[in-house]
Every structure is written in C-alpha cells, then in structure tokens.
Amino acid sequence: MDRGTVGSAQSGRLLVEVRQEGTSAVVTPAGELDHYTADLLREPLEEFLGRGFSRLVVDCSQLEFCDSTGLNVLLGARLKAEAAGGGVHLAAMLPVVARVFEITGVDAVFTVHDTLDAALVE
Structure with a gap:
C-alpha cells in the first residue's frame, strides 16, 4: 500500500496532505481547522468527490x-x-477534537475509527 503524500496545501495554522489508498481518498489536516483555514480542507475533499x-x-x-x-x-x-x-470516515482523533464532536453530537453521524489503519479497512 502506497502511503506517499501526493499533494499538500498550507496556510499558516493548517497543513493538509492528500493521497489515494486503494479506493479511499485520505486527507490529513494538521494544525487548526477554523473559519480562516477551512477552505484548505474543503477544496481537496470536494476535488476527490469530483473525481x-x-x-x-x-x-x-x-x-x-x-x-x-x-x-x-x-x-x-x-x-x-x-x-x-x-461516506466520510474519521480516524485517530485527538481527545480535544473528539470532545468537540461529542459535545455537538456530530460524532453520531460519522463513522469514527481509533486508527487510520482501521479506517482504511473496507
């Protein structure tokens, strides 16, 4: 399985790396996802969906x-x-981010996995 990064974008507080693994598109945001950085994540997600x-x-x-x-x-x-x-599968959330998903109830509408490897099992 190739785990090489095939693309990335960065803007100050957020770096987003993207790659393909089998039939899955894998997007890895690193840093802070907020109003100012959201498009860095939105664009590759929409690009993969469009492809x-x-x-x-x-x-x-x-x-x-x-x-x-x-x-x-x-x-x-x-x-x-x-x-x-x-669907969208979320993997390996840090506790501080998982808490936001839990408080808002959003965790109930996503498939959440403890590890990236678990999320990649189809």
Missing part, C-alpha cells in the same frame, strides 16, 4: 483544533459522499 471518490478518510491524528466551520466542512463532505454511495 469520483465516494469514500473519504480524514486522518485526524494531527488535527489540534476544530471549530464549527470545520465541522460544517466535514458535514458537507459527508452529505455529498453519502449521496454518491459512500
């Missing part, structure tokens, strides 16, 4: 912060992925 990937895996292991704008980006991607017969 026909309906199974998106978001590796959250390096995501240190996520506000409501970030949640909305993920929720929007989830709706589009599900409409295409797939």
Whole structure:
C-alpha cells in the first residue's frame, strides 16, 4: 500500500496532505481547522468527490483544533459522499477534537475509527 503524500496545501495554522489508498481518498489536516483555514480542507475533499471518490478518510491524528466551520466542512463532505454511495470516515482523533464532536453530537453521524489503519479497512 502506497502511503506517499501526493499533494499538500498550507496556510499558516493548517497543513493538509492528500493521497489515494486503494479506493479511499485520505486527507490529513494538521494544525487548526477554523473559519480562516477551512477552505484548505474543503477544496481537496470536494476535488476527490469530483473525481469520483465516494469514500473519504480524514486522518485526524494531527488535527489540534476544530471549530464549527470545520465541522460544517466535514458535514458537507459527508452529505455529498453519502449521496454518491459512500461516506466520510474519521480516524485517530485527538481527545480535544473528539470532545468537540461529542459535545455537538456530530460524532453520531460519522463513522469514527481509533486508527487510520482501521479506517482504511473496507
């Protein structure tokens, strides 16, 4: 399995790396996902969906912060992925980010995995 990064974008507080693993698109945001950085995540998610990937895996292991704008980006991607017969899988969330998902109830609408490897099992 190739785990090489095939693309990345960065803006101050957020770096987003993207790659393909099998039939999954893997997006790894590192840093702070908020109003100012949300487009850095939104764009590759929409690009993968536009290329026909309906199974998106978001590796959250390096995501240190996520506000409501970030949640909305993920929720929007989830709706589009599900409409295409797939879904968004969240992997390896840090406790501080997992807590935001739990408090808002958003964790109930995503498939959440403890590890990236678990999320990549189809």
